[in-house]
Amino acid sequence: MFRKILIANRGEIACRVIDTARRMGVATVAVYSEADAGARHVALADEAVLIGGPAPRDSYLRGAAIIAAARATGAEAIHPGYGFLSENPDFVDAVEAAGLVFIGPSGDAIRAMGLKDAAKALMAQAGVPVVPGYHGANQDPEHLAGAAEAVGYPVLIKAVAGGGGKGMRRVDRPADFAAALASAQGEALTAFGNPAVLIEKYVEKPRHIEVQVFGDGTSAVHLFERDCSLQRRHQKVIEEAPAPGMTPAMRAAMGQAAVRAAEAIGYSGAGTIEFIVDASEGLREDRFWFMEMNTRLQVEHPVTEAITGVDLVEWQLRVAAGEPLPRRQDELTITGHAFEARLYAEDVPAGFLPATGTLAHLNFGAARIETGVRAGDTISPWYDPMIAKVVTHGPTRAVALAQLARALEQTEVAGTVTNLGFLGALARHPGFAAGDVDTGLIGREIDALTAAAEPPAAARALAVIAAAGLAGGTGPGFSLWAPLTRAVPFEEPASLAVTGPGRVAVTVAGTTQDCALRADGWWVEGAKTGARFHVGADEVTVFMGAAYRFARPDPLARRSEGPASGLTLAPMPGLVKAVFVAAGQAVAEGDRLAVLEAMKMEHTMLAARAGTVAEVLVDPGAQVEAGAALIRLADETEEEAA
Template sequence: MFSKILIANRGEIACRVIDTARKMGVASVAVYSEADAGARHVAMADEAVAIGGPAPKDSYLRGDAIIEAALQSGAQAIHPGYGFLSENPDLVEAVEAAGLTFIGPSAEAIRAMGLKDAAKALMEQAGVPVVPGYHGENQDPEHLAGAAETIGYPVLIKAVAGGGGKGMRLVEKPRDFAEALASARGEAQTAFGNPAVLIEKFIASPRHIEVQVFGDGTQAVHLFERDCSLQRRHQKVIEEAPAPGMTPEMREAMGQAAVRAAEAIGYRGAGTVEFIVDGSAGLRPDRFWFMEMNTRLQVEHPVTEAITGIDLVEWQLRVASGEALPCGQDDLTITGHAFEARLYAEDVPAGFLPATGTLSHLRFAEGCRADTGVRAGDTISPWYDPMIAKIITHGPTRDVALGQLARALEQTQVAGTVTNLAFLARLARHEGFGAGQVDTGLIGREIDTLAAPAERTEAARALAVIAAAGLWEGTGEGFALWAPLRRPVPFEEEAALRVIGPGHVSVEVAGASHDCLRGPDGWRVDGAKTGAAMHRDPGAVTIFMDGAHRFEIPDPLERGSATETSDLTLAPMPGLVKAVFVAEGQSVAAGDRLAIMEAMKMEHTMRAARDGTVAEVLVAEGTQVEAGAALIRLEEEA
């Protein structure tokens, strides 16, 4: 076994690997960018080495700097985590050439699965079913459009070097193909340095079911399946294991196909074989097809660990150090059910736009596993993925585990940035999801309900007024002399309160009056126990009660600013202006593309809010801008 390893990653996966290394008595070395100097993974590791600037290309994608850090620190092996360089065969070869061990598959195995078109051809040879589509080398747009016509719409355009939904576009009509192709290629070039794509038939009632495999370079086993069908923008939102509705016959067929895939390339370490499943007639052994193999540990690996009792990172370290597979296929069993929800800093009602901010308050619910790379006080940076944590629950049945997940999400507290917590909690309580009726289109069909802003209760509003007045922790005794008087409170709505006695306040807000009493069990509103908690930021207060409710506290000395109009196109988040499609004096119609921004590994298209003429282009391609920056101005309407 190694005595010291380096983790070539950041965030929650770096923390996750450090946890297991510590349990195994293995020392850990972290690497970090300038933006991550105070990050949690840096604090957790036994040693930490700075490797460059905040942009990934200047730090976490610098294989030479990472290898040098390993050599200087005396690490014997490098764990890549996921993302960044985790599936880069050139890094594997460089690591081995430096006399170090790469904790993962061989460069040959990564190359075999790195390009989706070549991987599908290899899987066909290995007897693994593949999705109908075009995987050829001809990348001429007309040829690709013809292939799409032959396959039949709807089709998926997918980057051959892709992953995580990047470089992927759904095209439902021929007239939309050219624009979707250009967009997919642009995103693929940015994310992977390779604009090539393939075309696949889009399955009408798809489920995304993947199989966890583990190999020692010769033999492989599978650790059963995960269902990752709850997705938005082709990115996973909630994962579970095992898959609902799975039959023994289907599990056997998928498991064997995944093992064949792994053994066909001499796979070593943890990997995932992803399948698309037609769920229109239930789960049938003749209705699943290979999509891709991820030659690394997956973000959602904790649900597999929960149902099998296996620490996959421990297995990675043991096999990489020369041990054989820790157990055989017959030794692996499933116990209970597990869920994982991905908690992100993102604005769901605004279309899941990634967000930044300082986590002024962060508290996870008791009884769940929370894999995180951040702490209260940390900043969500525009340079990296905005994941805050993964919330994992495990119970004896699916119903129990899902109930635990919903409760854990509802009791998790985050302040300082917008998050998808309310969206996740609604999803966990969704009736169809609870019944196991899952497919990749569920979120899209139910988006209006799932993404609606959280409803503010009267009780939460009343308690927010108390917090805004500074009486949350106090008893109100300081106001006893003027208790009969009505005192206005700066609040986003007209509000006032009257202190009746110690811990007893009458609140008037939004045309209603509420009797609020603080006792040993916390605040009661109109006699009802609330169990509420509060956090205050400059200019706002958040009440945690059946979710998070944020209320603005206006500064009476602050003057109003000009309101946004349809004349200006503003940056919805911090990011890079990747492309500008218009020039001064150009006429545009509502919905026309004006610019593309790249933020947190995703592309976002800015479109004209109305018909008009471009008055000014206020940014140049390649400019890094802050949220709210003016990008393009249209001439005022006559």
């Protein structure tokens, strides 16, 4: 076994690898960017090395700097985590050329699965079912249109080097094919530097079921399946294992196909074979097809660990150190059911826009928590805004799902907006509870799943108490002998009157609630609330089954006017990737003005109204802060003068 390893990653996966390495007696080296100097993974590791600036290209994507850090600290092997350099075959080759061990597959195995079209051809040769479609090299638009006709509409256009839904378009009729093709190719070129696409048959009721495989370079085993069908814009939201409705025959067929896929490329380490499944007639052995292979550990690996009792990171270290596979296929079994929900800092009402902020308050419910942050940490604009993965495991699917819903209710985050309410709504969705899931569920139910919950009157009353500094039962004016009444700065007209020991009458917008502080917490109108609070400088958050946020205005602060209606502002810190307009140009409502790159995503800034561009305030390549003005449209006076 290795004495010391370096982890070429950050966040929750770096912390996850450190936990297992520590349990195995293996010392760890963290690498970090300037933005991550105080990060949790740096604090947990035995040693840490600064490798560059905050942008990934200046730090976590600098393979040579990472290898140099490993050699300087005496690390014998490098664990790549996932993302960044984990599926870069040239990095694998460089690691091995430096005399170090790459804890993962060979560079050749990664290359074999790196391009979707070549991978599908290889899988077909290995006897793995693939989706009907065109995976050839001819990229002539007319040829691709003919291939789509042959496959039969609807079809999917997919970037061969793609991932995360980029370079992917559904086309329902021939008349729309040319425009969709041009759009997919342009996005693929921007995202991956490769405009090539493939054409596949679109599955009407698709489920995304993947199989965890593990190889030693010669043979492989599978550790059963995960269902990742709850997706939004091709991004996974909640994963589970095993897949609901899975039959023993189909599980065996998918598992055998996944093992054939891994053994066909001499795979070593943890990997995932992703299948698309047509669930229109239930799960059938002839209705699953290979999509792609992820040649690394997956974000959702904890659900597999929960149902199998296997530590996949431990297996990675042991196999990379030269040990055989720890278990045979007949020694692997499924126990119970597990779920994983991905908690992100993102503004759901604004279209799931990634968010930044300081985690002023952070408390998790009863679950396995995989996280790279702590209370007081900042969600940086440079990286993925994941806060944590919430994982539950129970004897049945119903119990595990109830545990997940409860853990999400108990989770408390203040200081940034999150998708916590959205996850809770998913966990309580009746269709999901029944196991009737497909990749389109979230899209069909998006309005109901993202509807903001109206704060109950009890939460509003308790927020006033917290804003007054009385949430803990002490503070100025909490009198035992006089019904002291006072106004409280709040988002609505509010006042409170102390009516007795530990008792307050709160009036908000004309409605009065009787609130009492007892040994077991706050009660409102005779009902126990279990409420907890976080009081910030300008808002109060009440945690009461959900997080309810209330504005806490400063009565001495001047009211600031909002930005002029003609200004387009950056919604978060980021890089101006492109500007599409110039001064004097006329635009219509909804026209593209600029593209901002932030948090691993591109955000298109659109004109809020029709008008004339008065000023372009940024250049492509500029780094801007949140709220920075990008484009200004002329007001009516300027337009009349012109």
